[in-house]
Amino acid sequence: MTPVRVDLSLQELLAILDRAASGPLSAPDAQRLRAAIDTLAWLTGELERKDTTVARLRQYLFGTKTESTSRVVGAAAEPVGAGKGSHKAARRRHKGHGRHGAAAYLGAERVHVAHTSLAPGVGCPGCERGKLYAQSRPAQLLRIQGIGPLRATVWELDRLRCNLCGEVFTAEAPPKVGAEKYDATAASMIGLLKYGCGLPFNRLERLENSLGIPLPAASQWEVVQKAAGWLAPAYVELVRQAAQGEVLYNDDTTMTILGLSTPSDHEPQEPQDEQEPTRTGVFTSGIVSTSQAEKIALFFTGRQHAGENLAQVLAQRAAELAAPIQMCDALSRNSPDALDTVLAHCIAHARRRFVEVAASFPEDCRHVLETLGKVYHNDKVARQQELSAEERLRLHQEKSGPLLEQLKRRFVDQLAEHMVEPNSGLGEAIGYTLKHWDRLTLFLRVAGAPLDNNVCEQALKKAILHRKNSLFYKTQNGARVGDIFMSLIHTAELRKVNPFDYLVALQKYGEAVSADPAAWMPWNYTLARGRLTAGVSSSG
Secondary structure (H helix, E strand, C coil): CCCCCCCCCHHHHHHHHHHHHHCCCCHHHHHHHHHHHHHHHHHHHHHHCCCCCHHHHHHHHHCCCCCCHHHHHCHHHCCCCCCCCCHHHHCCCCCCCCCCCHHHCCCCCCCCCCCCCCCCCCECCCCCCCECCCCCCCCCCCCCCCCCCCCCCCCCCCEEECCCCCCEEECCCCHHHCCCCCCHHHHHHHHHHHHHCCCCHHHHHHHHHHCCCCCCHHHHHHHHHHHHHHHHHHHHHHHHHHCCCCEEEEEEEECCEHHHHCCCCCCCCCCCCCCCCCCCCCEEEEEEEEECCEEEEEEEEECCCHHHHHHHHHCCCCCCCCCCEEEECCCHHHCCCCCCCEEEECHHHHHHHHHHCCCCCHHHHHHHHHHHHHHHHHHHHHHHCCCCHHHHHHHHHHHHHHHHHHHHHHHHHHHHCCCCCCCCHHHHHHHHHHHCHHHHCHHHCCCCCCCCCHHHHHHHHHHHHHHHHHCCECCHHHHHHHHHHHHHHHHHHHCCCCHHHHHHHHHHCHHHHHHCHHHHCCCCHHHHHHHHHHHHHHHC
């Protein structure tokens, strides 16, 4: 039988043993000690079983991976959104089972096929009375072929040699050959696979070798490093425009830069922070700036924390703009005192604390998770109805405000009446929530304030994917190249723009980008490219 989960720290267990040495155990101490012994016995039995898996032990020790209310506290907590039907019905697959129609393949080549014997306006060969007219939507046949990520072309130029003087005459290369061995499409594909999809250089090298295109990992790095020089002006402009956002989300994750973690005498090191001279950690900070539902994603890798990187971004903010809303978790490094922002804290982080102790306090945590589920449902309704920031604020004040006020009173009463021990898992979750209550519920008072920091955590998955597959950056310069590519790629994805096409355009028209980077953002670069190509066509 699986023992009931009880949160018991090592310090508490040692204190119980000390009290046992000096006298009889109290009932609560005996109960906690029994729980520890039961857990040890259960783990021993599980390890002796042949069918025990690491996943089973991890689920017991650390809880379920999925944090949905139904998985955490059971199916009884399902009716959160009234009128939405059962959980199973709500999650029923749509017709098609994930397959996409031809219209979804935006990058596909479109080939028009005309009817061989009929045309609009001719008589109908079927009924022989009516006339045919063209339909607005043609019939579509989707065919998919496999190609390599990179394609190489070897131009073989004829050479003629004089038998008397020995001079060699070589045929001229066609204009489309170009002067560069690696063109903009090659650099864009390598960068997209590496920094957008998490494919390390060595794996790409093996893939290309199997397709007959041997491209060493070192050569790939040289290609993307050179391309980053053309992309840098757009990245700098992206940072400037992100500073003007209405809401900025920030967080960070650990990263490794070999040049910083294993310093050498011949490689210069960046200066240490004066206030924190012993800092040795390396982080990738993610910052997502939103303005009127449009998003910009930025990445910064180095010794600085997310709050310090955000401060550098906001240094470029226009003086006439009001302080933006900042969303992050409650870690002090995410919101240093120097930041001039309206601070909001992530309610999902507070919710997670109740998820972690739900096995020990199922009924109390069920109430919290169901209440927060209703708040999230209200926010979903606001998005579906495309409410303005002010309308969304009024909706939350009307429907979410009373729910959260009731939850707060419940927390206060539980602690005041000693219904929950402050040092228990539930007590610590309640204490955290009450301590940060005003910032967790900023969306009830400030228009446009978000509920959580999920959009930034989703952006950081780009960096986490790189860390899991490539493990590290070799140098600070390598990290900078990665930040440039990730920022441009993920911003393009957030704007529903083809990132490969965007990276190609930035390199192909690099001089124009450097002259006016604001005209070459993911959301407007097609207009700038169109003007340039039209100018070339007219002049030609």
